[in-house]
Amino acid sequence: ETGVTQTPRHLVMGMTNKKSLKCEQHLGHNAMYWYKQSAKKPLELMFVYNFKEQTENNSVPSRFSPECPNSSHLFLHLHTLQPEDSALYLCASSQGGLETQYFGPGTRLLVL
Amino acid sequence: GENVEQHPSTLSVQEGDSAVIKCTYSDSASNYFPWYKQELGKGPQLIIDIRSNVGEKKDQRIAVTLNKTAKHFSLHITETQPEDSAVYFCAASGFQAGTALIFGKGTTLSVSS
Numbered sequence: 161e162t163g164v165t166q167t168p169r170h171l172v173m174g175m176t177n178k179k180s181l182k183c184e185q186h187l188g189h190n191a192m193y194w195y196k197q198s199a200k201k202p203l204e205l206m207f208v209y210n211f212k213e214q215t216e217n218n219s220v221p222s223r224f225s226p227e228c229p230n231s232s233h234l235f236l237h238l239h240t241l242q243p244e245d246s247a248l249y250l251c252a253s254s255q256g257g258l259e260t261q262y263f264g265p266g267t268r269l270l271v272l
Numbered sequence: 273g274e275n276v277e278q279h280p281s282t283l284s285v286q287e288g289d290s291a292v293i294k295c296t297y298s299d300s301a302s303n304y305f306p307w308y309k310q311e312l313g314k315g316p317q318l319i320i321d322i323r324s325n326v327g328e329k330k331d332q333r334i335a336v337t338l339n340k341t342a343k344h345f346s347l348h349i350t351e352t353q354p355e356d357s358a359v360y361f362c363a364a365s366g367f368q369a370g371t372a373l374i375f376g377k378g379t380t381l382s383v384s385s
Contacts (some may be wrong), residue, residue: 162317193372202276203316203361203375216372250315260306261373263315 163187164264166251172270173241181236181267183251191256192234194226197248197266209234210256241271274299276364278376285352287385295362295376296344302364305345306373307336310359319360320347352383 163186173179185192194206208216209228223245225237234251248268252261275298285291297305303324308316322329322336322345329336333352338345349356359380363373 162315164315166315200377202377203373205372205374208372252315260318260321262318263308265313265315 162262162264164251164253164262166249166264166267168267169265170268170270172272173238174272175241175243177241178237178239180238181249181251181269183234183236183264185232185234185251185253185262185264187253187255187262189253189255189262190231191254191259192228192231193252193254193261194234194236195250195252195263197250203250206236238269241269243271245269246271274302274364274374276362276374276376278362278379280379281377282380282382284382284384287352287354287383289352291349291352291356291381291383293347293360293362293379293381294344295346295364296342297364297374298343299364300340300343304365305336305338306363306365307334307347308361308363308375310361310378312358316361349381352381354383354385357381357383 165184167182192209196204205218206220207226212228227235248266250266251264254261278295306321309319310316333350335348359378361378362376365373
């Protein structure tokens with residue numbers, strides 16, 4: 161275990177649904193990240209939070225909405241997704257933005 | 273911005289052989305280069321990393337080399353075992369506030385016994 165947990169591990173949703181992904185880190189880190197991992201593509205950075213403040217938004221569509229209430233928790237709120245949004249969504253954390261990132265197991269999302 | 277190229281995309285070796293995966297990067301300011309291993313159903317796990325003030329680093333059967341002039345770095349796995357079979361990702365990062373990792377596309381390593 162890396163100290164980063166993600167729930168749920170699997171999610172199936174329709175295009176009109178609203179759901180949320182949760183990430184929690186138990187490492188005392190102050191930076192948290194959301195990545196999207198699709199088949200045959202590199203890991204795509206979506207959002208970065210440092211000390212609860214969003215420092216990067218990598219041109220992510222507004223149907224993905226992140227929330228970071230404290231340094232240990234990170235959410236990704238999903239609404240009106242498209243089938244092409246189906247992917248593995250990975251959360252990571254690090255001690256600052258320059259240090260090693262530790263990943264959670266991911267949430268496998270399928271949009272029907 | 274940074275761009276990371278990784279080769280090969282797939283690699284098959286016999287147990288006991290060595291495996292080498294190579295990455296190139298574009299941003300000369302990048303100075304942190306981790307390697308991750310991702311097994312089926314799991315998130316990427318850090319296996320080794322190197323910073324730009326070091327040319328080579330070893331950890332048992334795994335080694336990473338860095339050539340800053342040529343802007344490439346490589347992962348070397350010796351005496352491969354079936355449990356080394358996984359997807360391996362290289363990444364590069366610059367020492368700027370908020371800069372996150374840029375990943376290569378990954379290499380699927382298969383070790384047959």
